[in-house]
Amino acid sequence: MGYEIIGITVLWLFLYGYLIVASVDFGAGFFAYYAKVTKKDHIINQLISRYLSPVWEVTNVFFVFFFVGIVGFFPDSAYYYGTALLVPGSIAIILLAIRGSFYAFENYGSKQSNVYMFLYGATGLLIPASLSTALTMSEGGFIVEENGQVSLQYMELLTSPYSWSVVFLAIVSVLFISASFLTFYAARANDTEALKLVRKYALFWGMPTIVMALTTFIALGQHNERHYENMMDLWWMFGLSVGFFMIAMWLLYIGKHYGLAFISVMLQFFFAFFGYGISHLPYILDPYINIFEHATHESMGIALIIAFIAGLFLLIPSLILLMKLFLFDADYVKGKK
C-alpha cells in the first residue's frame, strides 16, 4: 500500500472524527438556543455545558489537523482550493472564530446573554453548511482553471441541486448526531427530564437525515456519474449504514441501551462516510487533483506518516484520559464534581 493511500485514509479518519465531535458541539449549540426560546433551557443547558466545556478546543484541533494534513500530503490542494475558497473559507473562519471565542466568553466570563446564545445556535447550523460546500466542490464542475487563473463558479454552485442537498444533509445530520449523543449523556447523568427532551429531538431528526441521504445520493448521480457508479459498487457499505441507522432508531424508540444507540449512529456515519470517500478516489478534486499524481514526495510522505504514528501514541492515551475523566466518570456527568 502506497503512502498516498495511508495518508488519505488517516486524513479521512480525522475528518470523520471531526464530523462526530463537531456535530455534537454544533447541534448542542442549536439545541441550547432552541431550548432557551421554548423556555426549556433550565432542563438541558447545564448538561450541555458540562460536557462541552472541557472538549471544545479538542474539537477544533480535529479540523485543523485535517486541513494541515491535506495540504501537507497534497500541496496542490492548497493551490486549487486555496485560490477558489478564499471567500467561503474566510466566512467559515469568521463563523468558527465567533463560535469558539464567544463560547469561552460566555462560559467563563459573563452571565448568559441572548445575543451569545443566538450566535452560538446560529453558527452551529451555518458552519456545517459552509464547510460542506468544500465537499461539494470536490466533485468537480465548480472550480475552473482558465489561463492559470483558478476561480469558483458561484452561480453553478448556488443553482446546483446537489450542492443544496449536501447542505441540508449536513444540517440534519448534525442535529441527529448531536441529539443521539445528548440522549446517551443525559441517560448517564440519570437526568430523566433532559433525557425525555433530547430523546424526542433524536427521534425527530432521524427521518430527515435518512431522507436527505437518499436525496443527496440521487443528486450526486446526476452531477458526477463516475462517482455514482463507484458508489454502486460499494453498495454493501451503504447497506450497513442503513442497517445501523435502523438499529439506532429502534433502540432510541424503545428507550433502552442509549450507549449502543449512539455507537450505532457512529457506525451509520462511519460506513456512509467511508463508502463515499472510497468511491471518491482517486480524485481529491475531480479532475485536477489525483492522489497518485499530486501527492507530496515520498520522503515527506513517509516523514508525515511517522509523525502520524508518533502523534497517535501521544494522543490516544491522552484522549482516553480525557474521556475517562469527563465522559465516563459517572459522578462528573451527574454534576457532583
Next chain:
Amino acid sequence: MEMDPVLMSRLLTALTLGFHIIFATLGVGVPLMICIAEFIGIRKNDPHYLLLARRWARGFVITVAIGVVTGTAIGLQLSLLWPNFMQIAGHVISLPLFMEVFAFFFEAIFLGIYLYTWDRFKNPYVHWALSIPVVIGGALSAFFITTVNAFMNTPEGFFLGEEGVAAINPIEAMFNPATPTKVFHVLASSYLTVAAILAAIAAFHLLRQKRKKTSAEGASVYHKKGLKLTVSIMFVFSLLTALAGDVSAKFLAEHQPEKLAAAEWHFETEENADLILFGWLNADNEPVGVLRFPGLLSFLAHGDFNSEVIGLEEFPEEVTPPLWVHYMFDLMVTIGMFLVGVSLLYLLFIKIKSVNEHNKWMLWLLVLSGPLAMLAIEFGWIYAEEGRQPWILRGVMTVEEAATSSPHVGLMFLLFLALYAVLGTICIIVLRKLFRNNPAEEELEKKYPTIETGDK
C-alpha cells in the same frame, strides 16, 4: 475599486499574525507561570500561590480561546492567501506544520483536563502534574511553527528545478540554520513578556491599593508575592532574551547580512562598524541625529570589535529590505534593555533593606514593563518579517509570486479587521468583569477562610 491582491494579502496576513501573536505569546508563557506558582503553593502550603495559579488560569482560558480561533484563521489563510507558496513550500514544511498541530492537540487535551480538575484529586501534585503537558505542548508548538518561519528565512533541504520541488529532506528543512536562534529568541521572549505582564498586573493592583489606602492587608500580601515571583522570572528571562538577541544578530551577520544591515542603516561594508540607535535618514541616505556606539555593530555581528560587517551596498536594490525596519529593531532592543534594568532594580531593592521595593516609582516602572514587553514582541516580529522582504522564501520565491490572484482579498481584509476589533474589545471587557467582580481579597476569604489576613 480593485485593490492589489498582493498588497492586500500582505496586509491581511500582517493583521491576523499581529493579532494572533499577542495571544500566542500568552499561550506559550502563561502555562509556565501557572505551573511554577502552583508548585510553590503546594510545596510551601501557601494558599496565596495557589490562588495566583487559579486566577491566572481563569484569565488564561479567555485568551486561549482567541489564540485558538486566530491560530485556526492563520492556518487556513496560509493556503487561502498564499496558494502558490503553499503549493511549492507545502512539500517541504508540512512536517513541522503537522507536528505543530499534534503539539497543540496535546496541549488542548491537557488544558481541558487541568482546568476542570481543581480539587478533584487527593494528592495535589497530581493536578499540578497535569500542567506540565500544557507547558510542554505550548513550547513545542512554538518550536515547530518557528522552524517553519526559520525555513522561510533560510530555506534548505530541497531542490527547486524546472519540474518543481525535488530532493526533499524534511529534517534538514526543519533544522535549517535559522532554527536554533529563532526558537531560542521566541521562547525566551515569550516567557519574559508573560512574566512582565503578570508583574504589571500585580504592580497595578498594589498601586491602586496605595491610592485608595484600603486596609485589605491579605490581598496586598497576595499581590506582593505575585510581584516578587513574576519579577524574578522576568529577570532570568530578560537576560536569556538578551543573550538570544545577541546570538540572533551573529546568525544574521553570517546568513542574512542584508537584514542586519537594513536594521542598522549600515550601507558600506567596513571593519570596526558602529552601532547606531534611532535618528533619521537625510536626503543622501545618511543617518542623522543618531546615537553612535563605535565598533559595537562589529562586536554584535562577530564578537570582535574590528571584524568586517557586510553593508547594504553589496546587494542589488530590488532585494534589500525597507529601511524603516531600523526603528523596529531599535525599539525592540531598547525595550529589551529596559526590562533587564527594571527587573534588576527591583531585585536590588529587595536586597537593600533601606529602600522600599514597593515604592510608587518602582511600581509604575513595572506597570509599564508589561505592555512594553508585548510591544517589543510586535516590533521584533515586524522587523523579522519586513527584514526579509521582498522574499517569502529568501532567495527562492518573492512575495509577489506567492500571493493569491483572487480579487476579493480587500473585502476579506475588512471583514477580518471587524472580527478582530470585536474579539479584542470583548476579550478586554470579559477579563475586566471576571476580575473586577471577584477581587482577590474576597476570593481569598471565601476559598481559604482559615487564612489570617495580614499573614506575612
